[in-house]
Every structure is written in structure tokens, then in C-alpha cells.
Amino acid sequence: MDRRPRSFYVLSAVFVLFVLFLYGPILTIGILSFQGPQGGLTFPMNGVSLHWFRDLFQEQAVGDIWGAFRRSLVLGLLVMVTTVVVSVMAGLAFRKRFAGSGLLFYAAITSLVIPSILISLGVGLIFNQLGLKIHWATSGFGSQLTWTLPFGLLIMFAVFNRFDKSYEEAARDQGATAWQTLRHVVLPIIAPSLIGVALFGFTLSYDEFARTLLTAGSYNTLPLEIFGMTTNVTTPVIYALGTLTTAFSFVIIAVFLVSVWVIGRRRARHGSDAGKAA
Template sequence: MEQRSRSFYVLSGFFCVFLLFLYGPTLTIGVLSFQGEKGGLTFPMRGTSFNWFRELFEQQAVGDIWGSFRRSLALGFMVMITTVVVSVSAGLAFRKRFAGSAVLFYFAITSLVIPSILVSLGVGLIFNQLGFKVHWATSGFGSQLTWTLPFGLLIMFAVFNRFDKSYEEAARDQGATSWQIVRHVILPIIAPSLIGVALFGFTLSYDEFARTLLTSGSYNTLPLEIFGMTTNVTTPVIYALGTFTTLFSLGIIGIFLVIVWLMGKRRARSGSDAGKAV
């Protein structure tokens, strides 16, 4: 058996510290959410219980937890669908060079390097100047797209850069129309990447704070509500909320991964059936 070098253990230790740095705060919140009924916001814990999770589903003295959760959920799906549709459309359009394509590309991704709070301020000011109401479903939706669309575009550009056009040519030789090629050839092939773009769009929107801060209007999204609760709530119910939202996010990611896995199995089965037919 080959003996491990000293550098292996050093790098492994560094990696473990890195994981602890990443997930330590989340694990701490998860542990503190199981405080006893007389527990506080810090260690040491005064017993263990599910009391604060029960409290989470009861009427709160401050905040609108479930209203903000529904708004974040709706906004996340709106952003996700828009990000997927625009990213795929732009990816298809940029497959061929056109006048101003490079300038348009850089304009599209510039928002990634602009401070988030400035984007939020700018979008809010534009809506005010135009006489439109600042609302989470309009101005908040627009400001979040400045964050999710560049990621979706970059993913789709990378996908189409390595896309094998011979599949399209074969479909065209069989008499398929442009729409049929997109629907029956291109979209099934890039489907796993579409799932990735959708996951990016939803999770980035669901967790977004700075770009929504000045564009949500009178109604908070969940990140804004949690931030507001940090100044009012003095019980571990806020930790229970943090644990719940973390598990919800992990659940969404798990669902997307299962979908990708099922699509891979279906494609492998289809390829096997086609091979047997030949």
C-alpha cells in the first residue's frame, strides 16, 4: 500500500478547515434552533426541544414570516422562468456573429461587477422617476434579473460553444423545420444545462438581499424579513427559521439533482433501445 505524503495530510487538514469555515455558521444555527423552551440565542444550550419550530408555525408578534416566504417563492419562480427563457434565446442568437454582439455581451454581464446596493438604488430611482410603484414583483423582479441573467447567459454560451452542430444538420436533412430542430434536438440535448440555469436563477433570487433592499416596496421578501427580525426577535425562533429555510433550499437543490439524474437515465435507456433496434 502506497504511503501518503506529508503534503496530503496538510492539504486534507486545510480542506477540512475550509469546510468548517463554510458550513460552521449554518451548523451552529441548526444546533441552536433545538434550544429548550427556556433557551436563549447563545451557548450553552438550556436543554433541547422542538419548541421553536412549533413557535415558527404560530402567529408571530413581529414580522410576516410566511407572507415573505410566499413572496420569495413566487419571485424565485418568476426569475427562474425568465432567466431560462432569456438565456436560451440569447444563447441561440449568439451562435452567429452579428453587428454589436461583443458590445451587447459585455453590457449583459457588466452588472456582475457593479455593487449590488447600487443596482438596487438605481432600479428603485428609475421606477420612482417614471412614476411606477416600487414593488417586489416589478422593481424587485427587475433588479434580481440583473444578477441571475448574466450567470444564465454565461452558462448557455459555454454550452452552445461546444454543441455539436451535426445533430442539427442530420435533423435538417430529414426535413425538420427550424422550430422542430430546436424542440426535438437542441432542447433535449441541453436539458441538463437548462436545469442548472433554472437552479441558479431560483436559488440566487430566493437568497438575494442587497438587490432587493431598495426595490421590494412595502412588502419584504424572506431575506429582508429575516434581517428585520434580527433587531426584534430575541428567541431561538429565528434560528428555527434559518434551519427551515436552509433545509428548504437543500430540498430544492435535491429535486433539481433528481430531475437531472432521471433525465440521464432516460437518455441512457433511449440510447440503449436505439442500439438494440439497429
């Protein structure tokens, strides 16, 4: 039996350290959130209980945790749907060259390299100059789209760049209209990628802080609410909140991954049935 080279163990150790670096803070917060009623914000732990999770569902002396969560959830869904729709439309449009397509592409992705706080400041100033109210559902929505849309566009451009046009040609040969071809051929084929774009759109919006800082108005989203709590909450209830929001994020990711798996299984089953029929 061949022994693994020393480099394998070195690289494995580096990978383990990298994973600990990524998830160590989350694990620490999760552990500290299960302290007893007399627990503090640092180790060593003072008892083990669900006290701070129960306390989280009580009325808090400061902030509006659940209102902020609802706002972040609604905003994330709005951003997700808009990102998917616009990304698909842009991907379809860029399948053919048109005047100014290159300039439009680079203008769309430029916001990825501009500091997020400047985007937030710029959107806030525009709304002020236009006499519009700064609100999480308007200015906050717009500033977050400058973050999610470029990712969606890049994914869709890559998908359509390798899309086999023969499927569309076969559908048109069978008498399908352009809309029928899009609905029954193109969209089912790119469905896993659409789920990926939706996941990007929702998670990037749900966790976004800098681009919402100056555009949320009088009502905080959840990241802003958590940041505000760090200045005046001195109990592990903030760790309980962090643990629950992290768990919620993982649940959302799991739902999207299961959706991709279901679509893949369904596609494979339909392919098998079509092969038997032939």
C-alpha cells in the same frame, strides 16, 4: 503499500477547515434552534426540544414570515423561468456573430461587477422617475434579473460553444423544421444545462438581499424579513426559521440534481434502445 505523502494530509486538513468555515455557522444555527422553551441565542443550550419550530408556526408579534416566504417563492419562480427563457434565446442568438454582439455581451455581464446595492438604488430611482410603484414583483423582479441573467447567459454561451451542430443538420436532412429541430433535438440535449440555469436563477433570487433592499416596496421578501427580525427578535425562533429555510434550499437543490440524474438515465436508456434497434 505506498504511503501517502505528507502534503496529502496537509491539504486534507485545509479542506476540512474550509468545509467547517463554510458550514460551521449553519450547523451552529441548526443546533441552537433545537433549544428548550427557556433557550437563548448563545451557547450553552438550555434543554432540547422542537418548541421554537412549533412557535414559528404560531402568529408572531413582529413581521410576516410566511407572507415573506410566499413572496420569495413566487419571485424565485418568476426569475427562474425568465432567466431560463432569456438565456436560451440569447445563447441561440449569439451562435452567429452580428453587429454589436460584443458590446451587448459585455453590457449584459457588467452588472456582476457593479455593487449590488447600487443596482438596487438605480432600479428604485428609475421606477420613481417613471412614476411607477416600487413593488417586489416589478422593480424587485427587475433588479434580481440583473443578477441571475448574466450567470444564465454565461452557462448557455459555454453550452452552445461546444454544441455539435451535426445533430441539427441531421434533423434538417430528415425534413424537420427549425422549430421541430429546436424542440426535439436541441432542447433535449441541453436539458441538464437548462436545469442548472434554473437552479441558479431560483436560488440566487430566493437568497438575494442587497438587490431587493430598495426595490421590494412595502412588502418584504424572506431575506429582508429575516434581516428585520434580527433587530427585534431575541429568541431562538429566528434560528428555527434559518434552519427551515436552509433545509428548503437543500431540498430544492436535491430536486434539481435528481432531475438531472433522471434525464441522464432516460437519455442513456434511449441511446441503448436505439443501438439495439440498429
